[in-house]
Amino acid sequence: MTQLVLEQALNGLQFGLMLFLLAAGLTLVFGIMDMINLAHGSLYMVGAYIAASVAEQSGSFVLAVIVAVGATAIIGALLELAVLRRLYRRDHLSQVLATFALILVSNEAVRMIWGDQPVMLAMPEALSGPVEIGGFMYPAYRLLIVVVGVVAAASLYLLVAKTRLGMWVRAGASNREMAQAMGVDVRRLFTIVFAIGAALCALAGALLGPLLAVQVGMGESILILAFVVIVIGGIGSVRGALVGSLIVGVSDTLGRALLPTLLREIVPLEIAASLGPALASILIYLLMATILFWRPEGLFPARA
Amino acid sequence: MHKLKLAALLAMMGMAAMAQAAPQNERVKVGMLSTLSGPGAGLGVDIRDGFNLGLKHLNGKLGGLPAEVIVADDQQNPDVAKQASEKLLKKDKVDFMTGIVFSNIMLAVGPSVFENKTFFVSANAGPSQLAGEQCNPYFFNVAWQNDNLHEAVGKYVAERGFRKVALLAPNYPGGTDAFAGFKRQYKGKVAEEILTKLGQLDYAAELAQLRASKPDALYIFLPGGMGINFIKQFVAAGLSRDIQLFAPGFSADEDIIKAVGAPMMGLFNSSQWAHDIDNPQNRKFVADFQKDYGRLPSLYASQGYDAALLMDAAVRDSKGKLDDKDAVKKALEAAKFQSVRGAFKFNHNHYPIQNYYLRVIGKDAQGRITNKTVGTVFTNHADAYASACKMK
Numbered sequence: 001m002t003q004l005v006l007e008q009a010l011n012g013l014q015f016g017l018m019l020f021l022l023a024a025g026l027t028l029v030f031g032i033m034d035m036i037n038l039a040h041g042s043l044y045m046v047g048a049y050i051a052a053s054v055a056e057q058s059g060s061f062v063l064a065v066i067v068a069v070g071a072t073a074i075i076g077a078l079l080e081l082a083v084l085r086r087l088y089r090r091d092h093l094s095q096v097l098a099t100f101a102l103i104l105v106s107n108e109a110v111r112m113i114w115g116d117q118p119v120m121l122a123m124p125e126a127l128s129g130p131v132e133i134g135g136f137m138y139p140a141y142r143l144l145i146v147v148v149g150v151v152a153a154a155s156l157y158l159l160v161a162k163t164r165l166g167m168w169v170r171a172g173a174s175n176r177e178m179a180q181a182m183g184v185d186v187r188r189l190f191t192i193v194f195a196i197g198a199a200l201c202a203l204a205g206a207l208l209g210p211l212l213a214v215q216v217g218m219g220e221s222i223l224i225l226a227f228v229v230i231v232i233g234g235i236g237s238v239r240g241a242l243v244g245s246l247i248v249g250v251s252d253t254l255g256r257a258l259l260p261t262l263l264r265e266i267v268p269l270e271i272a273a274s275l276g277p278a279l280a281s282i283l284i285y286l287l288m289a290t291i292l293f294w295r296p297e298g299l300f301p302a303r304a
Numbered sequence: 305m306h307k308l309k310l311a312a313l314l315a316m317m318g319m320a321a322m323a324q325a326a327p328q329n330e331r332v333k334v335g336m337l338s339t340l341s342g343p344g345a346g347l348g349v350d351i352r353d354g355f356n357l358g359l360k361h362l363n364g365k366l367g368g369l370p371a372e373v374i375v376a377d378d379q380q381n382p383d384v385a386k387q388a389s390e391k392l393l394k395k396d397k398v399d400f401m402t403g404i405v406f407s408n409i410m411l412a413v414g415p416s417v418f419e420n421k422t423f424f425v426s427a428n429a430g431p432s433q434l435a436g437e438q439c440n441p442y443f444f445n446v447a448w449q450n451d452n453l454h455e456a457v458g459k460y461v462a463e464r465g466f467r468k469v470a471l472l473a474p475n476y477p478g479g480t481d482a483f484a485g486f487k488r489q490y491k492g493k494v495a496e497e498i499l500t501k502l503g504q505l506d507y508a509a510e511l512a513q514l515r516a517s518k519p520d521a522l523y524i525f526l527p528g529g530m531g532i533n534f535i536k537q538f539v540a541a542g543l544s545r546d547i548q549l550f551a552p553g554f555s556a557d558e559d560i561i562k563a564v565g566a567p568m569m570g571l572f573n574s575s576q577w578a579h580d581i582d583n584p585q586n587r588k589f590v591a592d593f594q595k596d597y598g599r600l601p602s603l604y605a606s607q608g609y610d611a612a613l614l615m616d617a618a619v620r621d622s623k624g625k626l627d628d629k630d631a632v633k634k635a636l637e638a639a640k641f642q643s644v645r646g647a648f649k650f651n652h653n654h655y656p657i658q659n660y661y662l663r664v665i666g667k668d669a670q671g672r673i674t675n676k677t678v679g680t681v682f683t684n685h686a687d688a689y690a691s692a693c694k695m696k
Contacts, residue, residue, distance in 0.1 A: 007512040117341065137541065213505055273475040
């Protein structure tokens, strides 16, 4: 029983941390630049594809992750300089339309380069088994994801809370005009923030690649959850994104694991199997609605 | 005068039209609607490639008439599939359709195909619905009924003496057919039945559940990318040490072996076909498939190949009169072709009566990890739904 609870909790944590990597970039871009970037998920996809290609060519998973993170950060920065920069002054509708177009363009581009079929990204051989800690078993690779996720979250926290760059970011998030008036080079800051966001996406994409499938459209489904996370956490707040991710990750996993089992007591298997996950996702939105009712700005609003 | 000319012209056109309506078709059009993108794409690609190889062996002709194959991707999405099939039926006016991999898509597309009186030769999807009460004169399945491969493993698992088996499949018609088929032959205790979302790729929650319920064997029906991910994660979770894994051929053929590799060794599975079945047509098929595509064929490829051969027989035996639906139906029912699996015939519900084999994954003489046939589970086996089909 403890094994089951602990294992499911770790699964939730693992999923939550990966969501956090996506949501962190999204919340910063949304909070600081007041820009809705639907194409955030595309960067996640591109990162995963680059990792898969490098891993296939070189055979090294570590190298694949590093190259994917670096390359996607550069792609993100170029995207900001070339396209998104022009959208900051536009209203949200134009931003949504333009970044939606970017999703379509990047999906087609990926299709042209890598083809329609999912690409395989193998997990490192050494981590393809379980680890055993006093009778408790857990897949080594998932444990690695948890560790990397925690390290990434901690470094992001240090970056935002303790460095000058972080100070600019926080200033930009709470009041952009004032930060600009105080001499922060907002244009450059935006490019840097965007590149960091893209790098985190690629990290998530590369790490999740071996567990899921590297395929066209992989970014869209996870992006919706990332938006829920930043709304729960408070737009612009990294701390909020972390808490929101963990809440969503854990409730999604527990809902998926427990609800069908409970429902089976009352309804037939097929219905329980479709109702369970549906209820689990409703649970997430219910949670979001409840939090918004009590705290309309989210749990940790950036603009205090 | 003008009117007269017009009338004459119309009359000539009418005669020309009548001449055209005269039976012999000049060519055959086939609509290949299959899953060619996403995690299920491996299956669709194999069916398509197998079909194309069949056509190549027939010199690009079906029943002596030049054949044209129009390929469409259903993206494993019933709505996309419906739109694509409307185009194939109404705009391209295809004579045959084939290719659908997943049963939920087959059930969504079926009604409009049958209403249009177009023959669907399924090279994969074989839902129980279309085998029983809703059997249809325009639906033929050249592969199997969904339950069949699961029945074969169910029988084998029961014979091996496993007493507490957990079952896992996606929640769609093919998945529920899998449970029904397995339990028809396996009468022991079912530790747990888990239905997941179709297309799910992360099985962490289900694996934790399995670890807790401690079955002695696990039966999975997870075709394509789902199976690849599950088996990898099953091994990574350390469950392969305590739980014996079983699967139908769908989750244990070349597409999955190629992706998973060594952890697949020793997996017993069932199939109506195997690349080592010894008959001349199968030897030729396997050799040429490897030559053309650089990989071993899977059971899906064999089904696509047989679909082409069956259409060839139907066009030939109906003398190319494809508008004579009755003649085409009779020719399809007769199924006068040499299947790569060996003996093959249709039951009255247009599903096969055939043998099912037990295979095990291991290294062959050349050191490749692949399937080896080890026995016959059923001989001349029909599906359990045929009696509910009123078709003669």
